[in-house]
Amino acid sequence: MDTSQLLKGVLDLAVLSVLRDEDGYGYDVVRRLRVAGLDEVGDASVYGTLRRLYRAGALTTYVVPSETGPHRKYYSVNGTGRDMLRRSSKTWREFAGVMSGLVDEETEAA
Amino acid sequence: MSDPQSTAHPAVVAYVAAVRDELGDLPPEEAAEIVEDVREHLDQVAAEYDGAVTHAELVDRLGAPAEYAAELRSSAGLAEPEPVAQPSRAAFGRRLLRVMASAFIVATIGFGAIAVVDTVFSLSGAPAMFAGPAVVAFVAATACVLFLGLGQVRPLDELRRLPGAGRVDEALRQLRAMPWGQPAIEFLGSLQTAWWVARAAVVGAAAAYLGSLPLGAAVFLLALAVSIRFGRLTQSSGVGGQRQLAVYGANAALVVGGAVVALAIFDYVQQRDAYLDAVADDAYTDEYPYGEPYQDGFGGPDGLPVDNIFAYDADGALLENVRLYDQSGNPIVLPESEPCYEGALPEETFVVTNPWGTNVYPRLTYQVDERGECGEATLDAPFGSHLPTPPAADPAPDGAGEGSALDAPRSPGAGTATPPPPAKGS
Numbered sequence: 001m002d003t004s005q006l007l008k009g010v011l012d013l014a015v016l017s018v019l020r021d022e023d024g025y026g027y028d029v030v031r032r033l034r035v036a037g038l039d040e041v042g043d044a045s046v047y048g049t050l051r052r053l054y055r056a057g058a059l060t061t062y063v064v065p066s067e068t069g070p071h072r073k074y075y076s077v078n079g080t081g082r083d084m085l086r087r088s089s090k091t092w093r094e095f096a097g098v099m100s101g102l103v104d105e106e107t108e109a110a
Numbered sequence: 111m112s113d114p115q116s117t118a119h120p121a122v123v124a125y126v127a128a129v130r131d132e133l134g135d136l137p138p139e140e141a142a143e144i145v146e147d148v149r150e151h152l153d154q155v156a157a158e159y160d161g162a163v164t165h166a167e168l169v170d171r172l173g174a175p176a177e178y179a180a181e182l183r184s185s186a187g188l189a190e191p192e193p194v195a196q197p198s199r200a201a202f203g204r205r206l207l208r209v210m211a212s213a214f215i216v217a218t219i220g221f222g223a224i225a226v227v228d229t230v231f232s233l234s235g236a237p238a239m240f241a242g243p244a245v246v247a248f249v250a251a252t253a254c255v256l257f258l259g260l261g262q263v264r265p266l267d268e269l270r271r272l273p274g275a276g277r278v279d280e281a282l283r284q285l286r287a288m289p290w291g292q293p294a295i296e297f298l299g300s301l302q303t304a305w306w307v308a309r310a311a312v313v314g315a316a317a318a319y320l321g322s323l324p325l326g327a328a329v330f331l332l333a334l335a336v337s338i339r340f341g342r343l344t345q346s347s348g349v350g351g352q353r354q355l356a357v358y359g360a361n362a363a364l365v366v367g368g369a370v371v372a373l374a375i376f377d378y379v380q381q382r383d384a385y386l387d388a389v390a391d392d393a394y395t396d397e398y399p400y401g402e403p404y405q406d407g408f409g410g411p412d413g414l415p416v417d418n419i420f421a422y423d424a425d426g427a428l429l430e431n432v433r434l435y436d437q438s439g440n441p442i443v444l445p446e447s448e449p450c451y452e453g454a455l456p457e458e459t460f461v462v463t464n465p466w467g468t469n470v471y472p473r474l475t476y477q478v479d480e481r482g483e484c485g486e487a488t489l490d491a492p493f494g495s496h497l498p499t500p501p502a503a504d505p506a507p508d509g510a511g512e513g514s515a516l517d518a519p520r521s522p523g524a525g526t527a528t529p530p531p532p533a534k535g536s
Contacts, residue, residue: 011185026147027154043155043171044178047147048185055186073150 003040011049013092014038016058016077016085025064025072026050050075058084121165122152123280128175129182130276136188138270144182145279207254212273214251218244238373245369252362259355306341309361310334312368319371417444417461418490419471426497430489434469441469450476450484462487 007014018024018032030046053059058081064072077085126149133141155171156163172178183190221244228234229241258268269275285291310333318326344357421429434442446468450460458478464470474487 008185026151042173042181043151044173044181045185047151048182048188051144051147051182051186071150073147 003038004042007038007041007045010092011041011045012053013085013088014041015046015049015053016081016088019059019075019077020082020085023074023076025074029075053081053084056080056084119156119163121163121168122149122156123284124165125168125172125175125178126152127276127280129179130279131273132176132179133183134271134275135267138267140188141270142279144186148178148182149283204258207258208268208272211251211254211258214247214254215272216274217247218251220244221247238377241369241373245366245373248362248369249366252359252366256355256359256362302341302345306337307334308368309364310337312364312371315371316367415445417447418473418475419444420491420493421471422493422497428472428491428493428495430472431464431466432471433467434471441467443468450478452484453482454478454484456480456482459490460484 033041059075060078221240225240313333314326314330317329460476461473464473475490476484
């Protein structure tokens, strides 16, 4: 099964999750997702998601000047974002639970 | 993990510009923000390659710029680009127009630059050879853009959709990154007021050319008022949509008008200079070159060229074999006619050089007789060997010879004249 198809629906949740405890800039978010095991996530998808969440008011940004390179735009989850994360997490757990139950039953039955 | 490099790599610049082109249909502010993010991203990626990243590596890692842009669009929930699904004839026409507009803009800049360099360094002497195509290309480019902008809500956004607009954006961004870039751009912006005056001046100059100078001045003042009013309106975005398009079209027309006027003035000045040079050359050739004999001769009051000189002394006697020099010691040599030939027209005369020298006068004359033969050379003095009427009203200049004895010619014979006198001058 193609993971990238699954990712599309949950990328918001994934991005909000890796930003929950620590602010990060775009490329940093990409790396955190990869480290977490989401190898197939596309760079552009992450940047697009960050932009959509920002426009939806779930993220705030601030720019940190870097002495050695380009300035970095850091993303931070705000109140709206935390609400969204809470609701999405709940939805995901229910969904994942249902899916797990379904898949496990199938497996046991097999 | 290495630090991101601050310098932009060519591959990154090209990739970002290509993505920028893909986002051309988005509102400019939004596109600019996204491109800023993309640039930051690409810089970070390039840093992983220690800066030495190639376009192929970027494509391998992130996908082609078009894929990157599409992925970004879909995940950001942005509107899809204009319906490529239906490549209608109209859409093809628009794409063709965009390519043409781009090409004409490049041609304008190219020919314009050559014309400027040519003018500044006077290379060909005919900058119109390049300025002409530049003007034509500019008109064509403007026509393409105006046509694209017709009926659009934001006509100027059409400019951002032209192929290569991303690269221009990228170049501007790099310019701003220079320490002098921002001041330079602000300075150019401050020239806007000067442009308002300049376009009024173009209209005024045209009126002055077609009508009179006072009319031109009046038109200029009127145009100045209108120009500044419109300029301020446009600046405060009080003009939008099709009216904005009209304003920019009028501006383009004024630029072309100004260029044509400037070319005409340049041409006029060149032709005038050439004329003045020619006149100066003529004046020079009218002067006798130093140290050389007189070549052109003198014109007599009857319009015939002078080809012989007869000198009479104070007593009215004809002087023969006189050497003549001017104030510089140049021998005065009048032009000579061709030698007498058998079969010439009867009564035609031929003047031959005095055997004593080319500047010795009087010269002898051949008078062709009725049979067309030259015969003997004779001294053909207009008043004969002696002036017929004594110049009584003209006493000797120094008053020494009060008797003057002009009424009693002493030397009636021409043969009594002096032999060749010694050359004058020290």
